[in-house]
Amino acid sequence: MISRRHFLRAGAAVLALPRLESLALADGKAPPNRMVLICAGFGFYGSAFFPEKGGRDYEPSDYMKVLGDLRDQFTVFSGISHPQMGADHASESCFLTGAKNPLSNTFRNTVSLDTVAAQQVGNATRFPLLSLGTDDSFPLTKTSTGASVQGLSRPSDIFARLFLTGKPAEVAQEVARLKHGESILDRMGDRLGSLKSKLGAADRQQLADYSESVRDMEKQLHANEVWATKAKPVIPEAPPADIADKSDVIGRIRLLFHLARLALRTDSTRVVSIFIRGLDMKPKIDGVTQDHHGLTHHGMNPAKIDELRIVERAELGAFRDFVASLRETKENGACLLDRTQVLIGSNLGDASGHGTTNLPILLAGGGFRHGQHLAGDRRNNTPLGKLFVSMLRKFGVETESFANISGPIDGLA
Amino acid sequence: MKILPIAVLLAILAAPADGGVQEDAATPFQSHVLPILQSRCAKCHGSSKAKANVVLDGTRGLDRLSGEGDLWFRVRDQIQAGQMPPPEETPLQPAEREKILAWIRGEFTDLVAAKRKREGRRHLRRLTRSEYSNTLEDLLGIRPPLDALPQDGRVDGYEKVGSALPLTPEGALSYLNIAEYLMRSYVLKPNAPDASRTIRSVAKESEQSKGHILELGDGTMVSFNSDVTSGPFKNFSVQVPGVYRVRVSVYAYQSEKPLPFGIYVGSTWSYPQQLEFAGLLEAPPGKATVLETEIYLREGSGARLIPFGLGVPVPKNSQASQCRGPGLAVQWIEAVEPERPLKIDRWLTADFPRPLSEELRSQNGQVVLKQAKSVNRAEFLSVMQATFKRIGARFYRRDLTSSELQQIVNEIARQIDTGVPLAAAFQSQVVDLMTSPDFFCVIEAPGPLRDVALASRLSYFLWNSTPDERLLDTARKGRLRDPKVLRDETERLLKDPKSERFVKEFVDQWLGLNAIHDTTPDAKLYPEYGRNELIKYSSVWETQGFFRRVLMENLGVRAFVDAPWAYINEPLARHYGLPEVSGASLRAVTLPESSPFGGLWTQSAVLKVTANGTATSPVKRGVWVARRLLGIDIPPPPPTVTAIEPDTRGAKTLREQLELHRNNPSCAACHARFDPYGFALESFDVTGGLRTQYRVADSGRTGWREGPAVDPSGTTPEGAPFRGIVELRRMLARNPQQIATGVTRHLVTYATGAPATPADQKAVDAVVQSASADNYGLRTLLHSLIDSDLFRWK
Helix, strand or coil, rough: CCCHHCEECCCCEEEEECCCHHHHHHCCCCCCCCEEEEEEECCCCCCCCCCCCCCCCCCCCHHHCCCCCHHHHHHHHHHHHHCCCCCHHHHHHHHCCCCCCCCCCCCCCCHHHHHHHHHHHHHCCCCCCEECCCCCCCCCCCCCCCCCCCCEEEHHHHHHHCCCCCHHEEEEHHHHHHEEEEEHHHHHHHHHHCCCCCCCCHHHHHHHHHHHHHHHHHHHHHEEEEEEEHHEEECCCCCCCCCCCCCCCCHHHHHHHHHHHHHCCCCCCEEEEEEEEECCCCCCCCCCCCHHHHCCCCCCCCCCCHHHHHHHHHHHHHHHHHHHHHHHHHEECCCHHHHHHHHHEECCCCCCHHCCCCCCCEEEEECCCCCCCEECCCCCCEEEEHHHHHHHHHHHHCEECCCCEEEECCCCC | CCHHHHHHHHHHHHHCCHHHHHHHHHHHHHHHHHHHHHHCCCHCCCCCHHHHHHHHHHCHHHHHHHCCHHHHHHHHHHCCCCCCCCCCCCCCCCCHHHHHHHHHHHHHHHHHHHHHHCCCCCCCEECCHHHHHHHHHHHHHCCCCCCCCCCCCCCCEECCCHHCCCCHHHHHHHHHHHHHHHHHCCCCCCCCCCCCCECCCCEEECCCCCCEEEEECCCCEEEEECCCCCCCCCCCCCCCCCCCCCEEEEEEEEECCCCEEEEEEECCCCCCCEEEEEEEEEEEECEEEEEEEEEECCCCCCCEEEECCCCCCCCCCHHHHCCCCCEEEEEEEEEEEECCCHHHHHCCCCCCCCHHHHHHHHCCCCHEEEEEEEEHHHHHHHHHHHHHHHHHHHHHCCCCCHHHHHHCCCCCCCCHHCCCCCHHHHHHHHHHHHCCCCHHHHHHCCECCCCCHHHHHHHHHHHCCCHHHHHHHHHHHCCCCCHHHHHHHHHHHHHHHHHHHHHHHHHHHHHHHHHHCCCCCCCCCCCCHHHCHHHHHHHHHHHHHHHHHHHCCCCCCHHHCHHHCEEECHHHCCCCCCCCCCCCEEEEEEEEECCCCHHHHHHHEEEEEEEECCCCCCHEEEHHHHHCCCCCCCCCCCCCCCCCCCCCCCCCCHHHHHHHHCCCCCHHHCCCCCHHHHHHHHCCCCCCECCCEEEEECCCCCCCCEEECCCCCCCCCCCCCCCCCHHHHHHHHHCHHHHHHHHHHHHHHHHHCCCCCCCHHHHHHHHHCCCHCCCCEEHHHHHHHHHCCCHEEE
């Protein structure tokens, strides 16, 4: 699919945004479903993340305490992971795909969860999805053929694409390009049609199916063309400045969360994925004196673990504020959080050994009945794909499986 | 279309009693068969109570009957197998049974076969992903990017069947994107270098952590791991796609034997890497040697060399200097670019006079008609006419009609008249050709195939790609329909190196080898297999090479079940426990007397894809033998049969578990037709290794120990008992006609893109029969098939 993220728009009229209401309801329809998927590349320290007991009356763990009064808005999972990930950072490319054996000579990735959800949305929003990262790596999002997708990391750039009108010449070029594609597909469809009379009855069904696909893509391109000239929503705030200091990872995370919320609120997109890249330097957080990567390889050193917890508490603090902000954004009486599934976790379970089992996974919002710790078997993990099936179904995709894992997951209503 | 009247004529001549055949199918049904069905079957399968949605009573005219192929052949199967009427009902009288079966096998089969012949056995489909890629490579010298198109489906294991090939919206757009990318990147490039460069890169030190790769003083880098961290090069990057002559300077370090290694290409820098295996070489011990090979490289591809069979003796963050085992010492790599100008550029612009070609290139492709110095309007359009006549015929695999050609030239004229640069106008029409269904679909009118359609079918069968100039020309002249010419062309195509694609694709789809990477045999139970990827790769080459030899030497297809030779290399010889063979290259060796090996079904690759990583299944393997080798149609369990939970607490081996399962009569009748083959194959584990006892997980040193004994005995469906694979093999080998029928049915599916149904049985039998005098030689069968109406009609 062509990524419309890459092209800027011009607008005729501007649309004013009423306060904190969600734009999605401007035409009175039911609010749509959204999904936000967050992966922290360096994991979360297990003893601080997982509560001891399973069920609804679990004692909050150190990190669950950070999430404070949001307890009833999320479910924390344990004993869950993608099978056969190997034990390496390479698993970050498989966090949303579940494709096996990323280290093998013959590895081929597959479609990611955000792409599947975005296909459901189609052209209803300007951006089928937003793939964001705190830094220049975007391992999460993969196309339907498993190809990597270039994401966005600079907040000024993200804001511009979402909310600033583009230069007329660029818009004209984009429109011309789309029209050109449409005309070629139009000819393709015509030629398929003209074959009907020359061939037999048995061929006509296949011809009809092929024609339909071609017309479908033509319509998609045309919808892209309409978006290209449509006005963008106006945000009553100044475009953000990029945070040049790489070590201010918490600042960068908060800014991405802020932009994600704006994007959802204005219905610019309904699917956002965010990769938090672990730092190979000292993060700019009070009380942290060593580089983040070194802290994750703590080797059981209590001093390192203490500092690691400070870093991760800060990350989860930003997450907490993000989820709370979604709860505060109103939509027709209910809140944006009720329609938005927010998943946070990591491709690494035991980061110090690069283990990829027993992943820290937490799901907030989306209208599920939360407030529990769904504890799986630590020795025989539940496949994470099952949770993805539940999420897709909640999102509105009718599916029974994801990456060859049948879902949905037990215990999540 | 000129041909149409002839097709009509042929249709009339071929079935003069067409009306008569149709009469005959409905009348005997009404008079002989329907009464039996009404009295014996309507109780459960009448229109009022249609069990399993099967309705057998009620009058039927020809129209309805000719569309009921699935139904009546299923009825035939069920009656023949004794499954219907069900055991609790009175069985059919022999006379009743005969009447129904005779009608189905006779008039009904003829009716359906005639309909299929009239309408075509297959319908329109797009090219498969690999056909499309090969076509681009053969025409333009460039393959499309790996992930540009979605993977194809499979029907009965075959990609070439129309229903396996939907066209997605993204797929349709991809044809446009690929075409425009090729034009933009490689055609009429300004300042393209005249000569091809040679890329030279030295071996790189460790990319992971210092000391992971051993650095010898002279720049030689030694890798000890059989994983993707090995054998990197400094700044090796491919700019131009195509076939490269590649040379590497290597040797086997700390080793007395040669060390096999693979050349892997692709995104060697990305994380994770996505690599393609490009070739196998052997590094000799002692001193540096230059090895040479030819491989296809994609634009932007990197390369690395990964030794086989060494495991990972130097894990991350450890020092290679501590390793005493063998390693791959690498010094440099050289890759000679494909010749310039690139084939795509040369071939597309072959009709351009030199001054025009130079002018278009020099101006960055921007020269418009008004400024053009090398041609005027009429001259340019004349060049376009000649060009598109020539290339259009190759893209569409038939001559363009005069109106098609005129439309292209008119469009170019229109564009250049409105100021579009000449190069852009030209390229836009190449894109037009490549985005037309006439290019990316296989288009055939019903009836006997025109020569050009026959040429396409032949080349996509034997080359998995477009016809070459010579084949197209033979077809264009109307000479391909002559059986002698058809035979000669078949021979020519088989002798061409491109026929290797047929060997690889057919073996992959027929035997299911595409699943070779799907499972990883349990590392504790089968440590030797997991340690050396070369066994797995070799097993695939073994099966391909075995098939290739049977094809090229026209050996009897009996060899698929029973051959006194095997096609193996050193790792396979060790894996099978056969007398030692030296080196990684495969060669034919004679098997010892009474060897359990011999034939396709006891080869490692086949045995692996018919098992999972931990356990074998006699049912899965048995069904495979019946369906794939013997061409017997094994239907799935009937939907009305509920799954039984046998009490397996007393059982130990899988076979014993199955015994309890099969004691249920509704299952036993069907299972007796294939389980026995699987029992004999229980002598082979999930990696194809020979065993007399099952391996059981153990906490001891090796990780496994011998468990219960294997019982490979059984009774064939015909009632003959056997003690194991050697005896069963002899029994099956006595019926080469059955094997020939099986292979032919599969060749029909692959070659025609439509599975062989019961309606085709007579035609298949005729093909098999024609090879009987020749020992059912594979090549003879192939020729026979190509010359039959199954292949020559749609």
